[in-house]
Amino acid sequence: MASHEVQSIQDEALAEIRRAEDTAALAAVSRAYLGKEGRVGELLASIPKAPPEERRGIGQAANQLKRAIEAALDERRAELEAAALEAERVGDGFDPTLPAAPVRRGSLHPITQVTRELEDIFTSMGYRILDGPDVELEAYNFEALNIPADHPAREMYDTFWCSSASAPDRENAPERLLMRTHTSPVQIRALERIEPPFRAIAPGRCFRNETVDASHEHTFHQMEGLVVGEGITVGHLI
Incomplete structure (x- = not known):
């Protein structure tokens, strides 16, 4: 061409x-x-x-x-x-002074809102906020809280027990793992590492081996407090 x-x-x-x-x-x-x-x-x-x-x-x-x-x-x-x-x-109908279309934004989950409100209340009174692992050691979840080995809560049907690649047989594992059944293990960890006196709360998720229905759920939220110091009595809770 x-x-x-x-x-x-x-x-x-x-x-x-x-x-x-x-x-x-x-x-x-x-x-x-x-x-x-x-x-x-x-x-x-x-x-x-x-x-x-x-x-x-x-x-x-x-x-x-x-x-x-x-x-x-x-x-x-x-x-x-x-x-x-x-x-x-x-062209006709165009008004550059009109506001732009609103941007739809998401909102916080009600549980998140309530948790933050409670945290604000307690921090205003001098409490610190503590957190701990969802997958917990058996010793922290039960033994350190004086829950004996024969307690019903330690059975398979009440607790989500975990296995790992290093210890697939949970019964023979040196340190058995579970999904924490309450936030109380956070108290034990706090007592181990924080020098008294102190005030703290521990909000977080907990897990129970429950059949889900209208009044039961396998995952729920809990918040508990801990005050350590001289002269602290039950009267301070009233």
Whole structure:
């Protein structure tokens, strides 16, 4: 294919691009020239049929043609989009002073709201907020709280016991794991690491091996407090 033929295709394409009055018409021009069966595609498909000494030149011309058409399409598309935006801005019914549509935002879960309110109340009285692991050691969950080995709460049907890759048999594990059944293990951990006197609360999730129904749930939330110091009596709770 001679160079003047390639130039002719380019001139035709650029003329059609300039005549496009909307993005739909521009898309049609793009398909006609750059589509799978477009004019540029036909030019590239003709390369194997051309004499060997002409193939390189045809390939270079086709690539230059493609880049020129793509650049003209991008430029015209930007012009059409800008014109459409301007027409919308100055058209009837457009008021730039109107407020934007409100952005819908999520809200805090009721449990989160109540927990934060209680935390605010207790921190205002000098309490610190403690946290502990959901997956707890048996020693912290039961033994350190004087819950004996034969207590019903330690049975499979009341507690979610855990196995691990290192100890798949929970009965023979050196340190058995479970989903904590209350937040009281946090008290034990606090007594181990915090120097008295102190005041603290421990909010958090707890887990029981319950059948879920209208009055039972396997996951619930609990908050308990701990005060350690000289002269503290039950009277301080009243």
